[in-house]
Amino acid sequence: MRAHFFIILLAGIGSACSQHSGTKESEIASKNNITRQSIDLAENYVRTQLKEAQKIASGNGVITLSDRQNMFIIDPGLIFLGPVDEDTIQDVIVSVAAFEGQSQVVTRHLILLSTSGKLTLTQVVESDMEILFIKNGVITADVPTHSRTSPLFNCSECRDVVNYRLQGGELVEVE
Numbered sequence: 001m002r003a004h005f006f007i008i009l010l011a012g013i014g015s016a017c018s019q020h021s022g023t024k025e026s027e028i029a030s031k032n033n034i035t036r037q038s039i040d041l042a043e044n045y046v047r048t049q050l051k052e053a054q055k056i057a058s059g060n061g062v063i064t065l066s067d068r069q070n071m072f073i074i075d076p077g078l079i080f081l082g083p084v085d086e087d088t089i090q091d092v093i094v095s096v097a098a099f100e101g102q103s104q105v106v107t108r109h110l111i112l113l114s115t116s117g118k119l120t121l122t123q124v125v126e127s128d129m130e131i132l133f134i135k136n137g138v139i140t141a142d143v144p145t146h147s148r149t150s151p152l153f154n155c156s157e158c159r160d161v162v163n164y165r166l167q168g169g170e171l172v173e174v175e
Helices: 002-049
Strands: 053-059 063-066 070-080 091-100 105-113 119-125 130-135 138-144 159-167 168-175
Touching: 002 063, 002 070, 002 091, 002 105, 063 105, 063 138, 070 119
Parallel strands: none
Antiparallel strands: 053 063, 063 070, 070 091, 091 105, 105 119, 130 138, 138 159, 159 168
């Protein structure tokens, strides 16, 4: 009787663990699929900005696309998932570093909205902000308080954390 009880107990624990890991595995697979789609869309966008793009992929997933004059860097660490528009479906923002010659220029934030299970590039926002995260439709970013031409542009204390929402196709500051 006791052995029978332990077998049932172990079977229950095993079943609960396998269901939990299956859910976790599907979440990871879904996130990987969204990330792959995001990178593909970012690459397609960047290729439209370059003439005869050359691609270099590093071992850590960073992709560099360049031509003779310009370079763009797509870093998987700068892909932000969360609902961005009015619905609660997972959307994505990919921040792409842009360079002209050796100088970094304004970062391009590609807003990819999910429609019918597929991501679509809907907007490109050029801004020096650094997106921190997306939560409940709010995009939180670290924004420089001085323009690129100011000597204080790179000042670490000269930055504000600002919240934005995508409303009517525009990023609008919210409190």
